[in-house]
Amino acid sequence: MKPSGLKAVMTVSLLEIVRRPVYWFGFFLLPLFLFLMLANMMEEGLPQKTPAAMVDKDGSSLSRQMTLNIGGMQMVDLRYESNSFTEARHLMQEGKIYGFFLIPENYQADLMAGRNPVITFYTNMTYYVPGSLLFKTFKSSATYSKAAIVSGALESLGATEDQVKPLLQPVDIQCRGLGNPGLNYGIYLGNSFIPCVLQLMIMLITCFSLGQEIKYGMSRQLLRRADGSIVKAVFGKLLPQTAIWTVVAIFMESWLFKYNAYPMNGSWLWITLSEVMFVAATQGFALFIFCLLPNLRLSLSICALTGILSFSIAAFSFPYESMYPAIGILSWILPVRYNFLIYIDQALNGIDIYYSRVWFVAYIVFMLLPLPLLPRLRRCMARPVYVP
Amino acid sequence: MKVFHYIRNAVSQLFRVYCREFTLVIHDPGLLLFIVFLPFAYPVIYSLIYNPEIVRDVKMVVVDHDRTPLSRELTRRLDATQGAWVTGYAADLGEAKRAMHSHDCYAILEIPEGFQRKVDGGETGNAVMYCEMSLLLRYKAFLMAATDVMLDMGGELQKRKIDDALPMGSSYISDGDLLPIHNVAMGNIESGFDSFIMPAIVVLILHQCIVLVLGMSGGAKREKAYLIGYDPYNAVRSVGLTMAGQTLCYMTLLFLPMIFLLHYVPLIFAFPMESDIVALFAFMLPFFIAAAGVGFCFQAFVWERESVFVLWVVTSVAFLFLSGITWPLYGMSPLWKGLAYCLPSTWGVEGFVRMHTNGATIAQVSDAYTMLWILAAVYMALGYCVQRWIVRPQTLAARRGANVVRAAIEGR
Known part of the structure; x- marks a missing residue:
């Protein structure tokens, strides 16, 4: 049995x-x-060095300084310099970049004359992670540049450094991720x-x-x-x-x-x-x-x-x-x-x-x-x- | 004349396999399920899950130690953003923590005492937002809300204070926002989650559909006829023509599902649709052949119909991550990147997403298109070897065995 x-x-x-x-x-x-x-x-936690492009139509000392600042950020790799929006968009469609930063013509001159030139950055949100990372990098570098420009302008108007500093960021909200601070x-x-x-x-x-x-x-x-x-x-x-x-x-x-x-x-x-x-x-x-x-x-x-x-x-x-x-x-x-x-x-x-x-x-x-x-x-x- | 005879013979063999495969599919409910349910119901269910697209109004509580007009203004503005929803005030951090632990909120904003005094006195007013990190989308909603409020309030306060320090000072710099910065989201313009993930999923569903159908039909060819209720044998002398006939048959059967998946699913759920459908189908042709090649190779491992589930279903997860849609290809280590490059799904997703969402032409996705043709050739060649030296001898043996059994039963 x-x-x-x-x-x-x-x-x-x-x-x-x-x-x-x-x-x-x-x-x-x-x-x-x-x-x-x-x-x-x-393993790396976040992808580093997202490929991006710079469209600098101004070519002034200011716009070059901004390019250098962005290029120095950890998360971004400014791989291409495009001459126009269309060229940069084509690079994006070819999958070579995930976003680009556009500085318009006569940016510096318009800025100094108070004509409100607009900086625009484009992120490819089809790819969520690289898109979001570029968004963050571009936004913070644009904000830093803005602070530098504003303080420069104010100091040229006669304000002292002590007066200028707090003006740059009156309110600060820090976001702290509990348990996963490095995102x-x-x-x-x-x-x-x-x-x-x-x-x-x-x-x-x-x-x-x-x-x-x-x-x-x-x-x-x-x-x-x-x-x-x-x-x-x-x-x-x-x-x-x-x-x-x-x-x-x-x-x-x-x-x-x-x-x-x-x-x-x-x-x-x-x-x-x-x-x-x-x-x-x-x-x-x-x-x-x-x-x-x-x-x-x-x-x-x-x-x-x-x-x-x-x-x-x-x-x-x-x-x-x-x-x-x-x-x-x-x-x-x-x-x-x-x-x-x-x-x-x-x-x-x-x-x-x-x-x-x-x-x-x-x-x-x-x-x-x-x-x-x-x-x-x-x-x-x-x-x-x-x-x- | 010999050439003509050869061609006629080949076409007739091809046609025989092609027609016979249809009969087999119709007799196999398992295959029908893959051809009907998988491409028609699955993407709809999947899209419905993510269809709200954007994470709105995530709950948070505020611990306000300041209790001034400015701190209340800060809270009100946060509540007014798309991402955050202030469900209430907590008396202290302990109460707020208890709310977070009981899953009643996902962030705590702590405004310190003296917040307004600092801002009015010309210092920076600091507030801290503690975010729960289980889901990155919730964190992202809070981060965006906080950044927007910070910049908006900051801009207004800045203007007021510049005017205080230097009368009319802000108008020297500009008359509106001091320095406008705009962001434009390309492709997936509303940054929705459904529009981001679904185009990739749709391609993967098609890929898995092709491989599963071929895998299961390969498994059926090794089953005993009495068990599955039909004689699964379908082969002509030439292995290549058998494969071609079967591929053509599944291409015909999956043509309508393909139109539904690639055209109607995005249409129903309003995903970005920038591509020309003819170009899209031209792009998907090598993808189909390559996936069918993978299916023919996969048949080497499928000994019975149902083992395709155990052996193949989980690969969807691997393919999704290797496709580079969530974790970009440039950020992968060489090992994973190399593996990803060998998969048709990676290039299918890459090309489809770029064409469909970013409006690339087929010339602009030539890298993916070329790779798909190369992979189609490689996998079909591998598939030929598998069919010729592994699958065919085994199916023939199974058939001989079945014939012996039948002869024995019938008493011959």
């Missing part, structure tokens, strides 16, 4: 993972590659997208491994091996995966907060607990989907859809309160959303666990979600039908 029970199911399930290359890809190669890529690509793009992106990659892979592998049993008609054998108990069958099948995913998740945690030194201002205990519960919650969510649609292809399609949409709908970049309410509400049905919220509270801001209590409860809800549907899964496993 063949061995049966939870242990037997787990052994067979583990052997299958070891034997099939598709699982190696799903469990290790793909997630680890993306972990590496997302964190490593943004590091990697911190913001790595901590949300990397767990989301993990969620996608957990969901896909969970449904794939269960669906395989039904596709090849092995689910009856599985039930027999589990002594006819669906709980034993499902847990035996998924627990080895939980163990592997937990290892991957803990690795991810150390990769993010230790190796890449992303801000970790709270307790390691809560973050670790969050990652472990996140794995189980995601498996629960995927199992719920599979119980609803016990069909390999359909459940995988739904998992792929939710998994990929999670990157946007879980509100990592666009805040959920700015989304349409009917769409924003969907962000709450994704496990990774809670992972993100716990990371914000516990790692980035390091606040009391009291404020995150609800997020942990949400994990538990995800884990319990599939339990009422298990009898349905049992029926489908007992009579496996493959729908291509």
Whole structure:
């Protein structure tokens, strides 16, 4: 007689993972590659030296001074000098620059005569990050130039330096980013997208491994091996995966907060607990989907859809309160959303666990979600039908 | 005559593969889902998520230790900006922090005591805004609001004070703003998030659609006929013609989805549309062929239909980041840049975005266009090798095996 029970199911399930290359890809190669890529690509925090152009139609000492000032800024690389707006726009369309700074003709003369010449800078907002960085650089250098010009003009009118200085900036509001003062793009992106990659892979592998049993008609054998108990069958099948995913998740945690030194201002205990519960919650969510649609292809399609949409709908970049309410509400049905919220509270801001209590409860809800549907899964496993 | 015979033979082989592939697709609901649902529903859902475009009215609270007309003016002006929404005053920093921790606000403005006194006395009045950094777009909204208010209030106070110091002094310098600085956003003129990300996503959806369809159909060719309900075999003697026939078939099937994706999705959601659709399709031709080449190579790894999900779906994330739309290509290390250059999606996104949003002509995206043709050649050549030496022997073996089984069942 063949061995049966939870242990037997787990052994067979583990052997299958070891034997099939598709699982190696799903469990290790793909997630680890993306972990590496997302964190490593943004290692610098912000892209330096955005290519830009200068359109100096004035050619005066003042405009040359401004060009030098802008060229000296850290974030910008004034690679081209164009003669006209059109020429600079063409450079932008060819993808060679992401913005340009235009000083009009007779700028210095008009300025001295009080004719309000206008400085305009153009940023290509098609590319958000370089566009925004150029915006910031251009705006601040234009403001500095303005200050220099105003103080020069006032001093020439007879004001003393003491009188001029406070006039330049009567009000100052300093924006201080809490937890990420350098505006590091990697911190913001790595901590949300990397767990989301993990969620996608957990969901896909969970449904794939269960669906395989039904596709090849092995689910009856599985039930027999589990002594006819669906709980034993499902847990035996998924627990080895939980163990592997937990290892991957803990690795991810150390990769993010230790190796890449992303801000970790709270307790390691809560973050670790969050990652472990996140794995189980995601498996629960995927199992719920599979119980609803016990069909390999359909459940995988739904998992792929939710998994990929999670990157946007879980509100990592666009805040959920700015989304349409009917769409924003969907962000709450994704496990990774809670992972993100716990990371914000516990790692980035390091606040009391009291404020995150609800997020942990949400994990538990995800884990319990599939339990009422298990009898349905049992029926489908007992009579496996493959729908291509 | 021999040449003529050869051509006629080739065309007939091509046509046979082309027609047979249609029949196979219609029998496979999985492929139909990729051809219908993925390009039609997915971009709409995706666009709807970001469709509000701009982050408005992010909540903040104010801790005003000064309580003067000027500090209230500062608060009012911040509240009036597009980005910030002052939901209330907090008595002290502790209360404000509690509000932030309970996720009721995302920034705290602290105005120190003596703010107005300083400004009136000719010093700089300093206020500090503490921003929560979980989402950069929220921070950006606060930063823009603070900068605008600072410059506006600063300009007015400056003018008043210059006049105090030197009667009519400001009019010597200018009669309006002392030195106007304008910014123009090009391409994505309202700096909306949807208009920024969606053109790239649309191209990626098309790319993934092509690769997934080819991957799944490749997987189906190794499945057993009794399992999937149809005989997936479709090949003629020439491997190249088989590939060409299949590519043409998917090109025909995906033509309408392509029009929808590249033309109607931007139209429905009012993304910037600066390109000529004919030029756009000319640009997308090598992109399609290159993506199909990737699909043929991918078939080497697909042993069954459904494993495409596990093996391929997650690559979308990698392709999005490697495309340079979020993190620009010039800022990547040589390793990632090199990898990005080898992907059709990078050049497809680059060219499409520049044509579609920035109004470049096809000549202005010649770098991307040339690269796409090169990649199309390379991937098709690689795909040929994969088909010839990996996929074809295996499908033939699977078919022979199936025939043996069928013969055994039928008792021959």
